Amino acid sequence: MTVTILITRPEPEASRLAERLQAVLGAQVSIVVSPLMRIEYGGALPDLTGNAVLIFTSRHGVEGFCRLSTRRDFTCYAVGDATAEAARAHGMTAISAAGDATALLNRIAAEGVHGPFVHLRGAHVAADVAEVLRAAGHDACDVVVYDQVEAEMSATARAALRGNGSVILPLLSPRSARIFFAQAGPITAQLCIAAISRKVAAVVPEGTKSVVDIAQTPDLPGILAVLQEQVGMAKRLEGGKRPQ
Known part of the structure; x- marks a missing residue:
């Protein structure tokens, strides 16, 4: 067999x-x-302040951001080790939650980070990270930097x-x-x-x-x-x- x-x-x-x-x-x-699915990059970034905290929940989010900006001096939180490694490969300092979206949010809460937060994401996501952060009283937004097109x-x-x-x-x-x-x-x-x-x-x-x-x-x-x-x-x- x-x-x-x-x-x-x-x-x-x-x-x-x-x-x-x-x-x-x-x-x-x-x-x-x-x-x-195939990945198609695109989108537009908001005016990012110097103290913005970037959130990545996939390597595609890292790639999408890096295609739109040359800045690499933000604090970054990544959902897992592979995503954090992708951010580091682009010259960013990244903190890995080593888990899923829940682990990521728990890590941010445990470390007392206040943002403002920017979640760089795809058009389709399993968890609305920015919404959870807003519900907790934080300044947070999400930006679509790629799409996952069905193949x-x-x-x-x-x-x-x-x-x-x-x-x-x-x-x-x-x-x-x-x-x-x-x-x-x-x-x-x-x-x-x-x-x-x-x-x-x-x-x-x-x-x-x-x-x-x-x-x-x-x-x-x-x-x-x-x-x-x-x-x-x-x-x-x-x-x-x-x-x-």
């Missing part, structure tokens, strides 16, 4: 994840990259989903999950979903015949740990009964 990992993240993250998985898992799996699933991905092997699907956002199930159609493969959070897992339609495992931490290491477990399970089940 073929074990396929289907990566639907936008580029360049999709190829980065594929390379990392191939290095770890080698010939154990076939990796199919079929982004279901068509590839023929190779559809063929894998209609096969009789195992397909392991990492899902890192509620929107990517919704797009996947809207496009997938009938699935005959044994589907295993690695969800980055309970919010993402909740988007899986009721009645979908799949195994859904949730990462213990809402980040790439958490997803990688789930994927490795699922690959091992799929291999052990080769030739056996499909899980219900």
